[in-house]
Amino acid sequence: MKRIKKAFTGLKSLAVGLGVTGRAFYAKNVTVIYPKEEVDNLASYRGHVELVGKEDAPDVPKCVACGSCAKACPSNAFTILCPVPPKEGEAASDPPVMGPAPQRGAKTPSKFILDFSLCSLCGQCVKTCPTKGLRFSNDPYLVSFTREDLKLDLLARLHSQAANSQPVPVPDTESVDK
Amino acid sequence: MHDAFDSAIRGDLSSARFEPGPTEDKLILSMGPQHPSTHGVLRIMLELEGEYILRAEPILGYIHRMHEWMAEQKTYLQFIPNMGRVDYLHAMAWNWAYAGAVERLAGIEVPERAEYIRVAVTELNRISSHLVWWGAYLLDLGAFTPILYAFDDREQILDILQSATGSRLTYSYITIGGVYDDVPDDFRERCIEFVNRLRSRLPMYRDLVTDNVILRGRCEGIGVLPVDMARRYGATGPVLRGSGVASDVRRCEPYGVYDRFEFRVPTYPEGDAMARYKVRLDELEASCDIVEQVVSSLPEGPVTAKVSRVFKPPKGEACMAVEGARGKILVHVRSDGGLKPYRVKLRAPGFSNMSLFSELAQGVLLADAVSILGSLDLVIPEIDR
Ligand code: SF4
Numbered sequence: 220m221k222r223i224k225k226a227f228t229g230l231k232s233l234a235v236g237l238g239v240t241g242r243a244f245y246a247k248n249v250t251v252i253y254p255k256e257e258v259d260n261l262a263s264y265r266g267h268v269e270l271v272g273k274e275d276a277p278d279v280p281k282c283v284a285c286g287s288c289a290k291a292c293p294s295n296a297f298t299i300l301c302p303v304p305p306k307e308g309e310a311a312s313d314p315p316v317m318g319p320a321p322q323r324g325a326k327t328p329s330k331f332i333l334d335f336s337l338c339s340l341c342g343q344c345v346k347t348c349p350t351k352g353l354r355f356s357n358d359p360y361l362v363s364f365t366r367e368d369l370k371l372d373l374l375a376r377l378h379s380q381a382a383n384s385q386p387v388p389v390p391d392t393e394s395v396d397k
Numbered sequence: 398m399h400d401a402f403d404s405a406i407r408g409d410l411s412s413a414r415f416e417p418g419p420t421e422d423k424l425i426l427s428m429g430p431q432h433p434s435t436h437g438v439l440r441i442m443l444e445l446e447g448e449y450i451l452r453a454e455p456i457l458g459y460i461h462r463m464h465e466w467m468a469e470q471k472t473y474l475q476f477i478p479n480m481g482r483v484d485y486l487h488a489m490a491w492n493w494a495y496a497g498a499v500e501r502l503a504g505i506e507v508p509e510r511a512e513y514i515r516v517a518v519t520e521l522n523r524i525s526s527h528l529v530w531w532g533a534y535l536l537d538l539g540a541f542t543p544i545l546y547a548f549d550d551r552e553q554i555l556d557i558l559q560s561a562t563g564s565r566l567t568y569s570y571i572t573i574g575g576v577y578d579d580v581p582d583d584f585r586e587r588c589i590e591f592v593n594r595l596r597s598r599l600p601m602y603r604d605l606v607t608d609n610v611i612l613r614g615r616c617e618g619i620g621v622l623p624v625d626m627a628r629r630y631g632a633t634g635p636v637l638r639g640s641g642v643a644s645d646v647r648r649c650e651p652y653g654v655y656d657r658f659e660f661r662v663p664t665y666p667e668g669d670a671m672a673r674y675k676v677r678l679d680e681l682e683a684s685c686d687i688v689e690q691v692v693s694s695l696p697e698g699p700v701t702a703k704v705s706r707v708f709k710p711p712k713g714e715a716c717m718a719v720e721g722a723r724g725k726i727l728v729h730v731r732s733d734g735g736l737k738p739y740r741v742k743l744r745a746p747g748f749s750n751m752s753l754f755s756e757l758a759q760g761v762l763l764a765d766a767v768s769i770l771g772s773l774d775l776v777i778p779e780i781d782r
């Protein structure tokens with residue numbers, strides 16, 4: 220008797236389980252088959268950081284080469300270079316010697332490299348920037364065979380973004396002319 | 398316990414040096430993946446007599462990453478991303494414990510809206526953590542389908558959390574003084590939608606798994622943990638509540654704004670694997686209740702207090718306990734007045750819970766040991782730190 224009861228509860232469990240999985244079998248597919256399809260919620264995704272261009276000149280970064288982001292970064296992911304001002308009495312060398320930002324007299328970075336292989340996407344750099352010159356890109360598809368490729372030249376990225384983007388509305392030049 | 402040792406193979410399980418055993422049936426078995434590149438690497442050395450376990454000893458340290466030491470090398474703000482990587486399943490709770498400890502140290506007042514958002518994201522994260530545990534536990538027990546359902550639901554949470562925090566797993570969202578950024582405008586609707594969805598799915602979970610005879614056979618009466626032993630080992634969280642003690646940091650020493658919300662602290666007195674299982678499933682509902690209350694009463698206002706870019710808390714020390722998905726998380730920060738913490742101590746609940754395993758696994762079948770181990774819900778990166 221006990222055995223029959225046990226077999227019966229077992230069968231009931233089986234039927235219930237099959238019912239649940241059976242329903243799921245006919246439900247809508249929820250998986251996004253990645254290489255063939257892509258997800259559509261990337262607008263809120265925090266990809267690697269990138270430079271923000273000025274509103275009136277999208278290929279000029281807002282960055283003033285103060286170096287705070289490089290200092291705030293837990294992983295030392297930034298290399299920001301500016302020309303070192305020549306010492307007194309010395310002629311400026313050509314090409315100029317580069318040193319890490321900040322450098323006296325340098326108001327824009329000459330090189331802005333992010334080593335994405337080090338970055339942990341924590342956002343300290345974005346938070347700390349006094350000019351709001353950094354933001355997160357929405358690019359999750361960074362694939363590379365070497366670490367070198369992940370050293371992203373953010374200035375070049377900004378320039379190509381500015382070149383590819385729609386022409387920004389021309390600022391009201393007339394009022395300037397007059 | 399001592400009788401078992403007398404007939405056991407003499408030797409040290411940690412260094413794996415043994416003398417020949419008394420009989421031929423004794424067997425030393427190393428359980429668990431050992432490659433450093435796999436995640437969650439816990440190795441357990443078992444001494445077996447036939448299929449019964451005489452001794453079980455967890456061996457740790459395979460993914461020790463020196464988080465506490467790293468804290469001493471970084472500034473207070475720079476250490477935040479580490480917290481998300483201590484326990485990748487409930488990153489928010491660790492974020493909060495560290496930020497809270499530093500706030501106590503520096504006497505920072507957190508804006509109300511930030512406190513509410515913290516509760517909402519931490520509870521969502523707790524649900525996702527329990528869902529992963531649920532799926533993985535059943536996978537350990539040999540049921541494959543549930544993890545797919547659990548991940549389907551978890552994915553919805555990750556989408557919500559991504560829209561607020563930008564990341565899907567290792568958050569650095571809770572910062573010193575508040576949260577990193579405000580939640581998006583549709584946060585409330587999405588949370589309510591998710592809560593309703595999960596509530597409608599829970600009966601299905603119950604039918605498919607909780608009431609299943611096979612699961613009951615594998616969990617009921619397995620790994621019974623008496624309250625007394627739980628206390629001695631310092632067990633916390635669902636493991637302790639599964640032994641009938643209604644201890645929850647959110648209730649016992651409320652932090653943030655938890656004292657403003659109604660929620661149940663589920664307990665089951667049996668102390669077996671099934672009790673721990675039921676506690677976690679009930680907590681899914683409890684967390685849903687909290688999320689619902691938070692988002693329907695979310696106050697307006699700033700989301701972060703003013704914290705200087707060059708942050709230097711005064712000399713002193715502070716401590717903060719938070720209820721994580723696995724139990725009581727405690728962060729103790731000591732400052733010498735400089736830019737970097739002098740010492741940060743992280744108390745991981747998983748470590749105490751795992752220590753119970755040697756005790757619980759003695760004398761049980763090998764397959765039951767797997768069930769016991771799963772019911773403790775261990776996240777190894779947290780244990781190794
Ligand atoms: S903190 Fe901002 S302004 Fe300063 S170097 Fe970095 S990006 Fe440029």
Ligand code: SF4
Nearest residue numbers: 292338339341342344
């Ligand atoms: S997101 Fe964090 S780790 Fe990445 S570059 Fe910025 S500060 Fe460094």
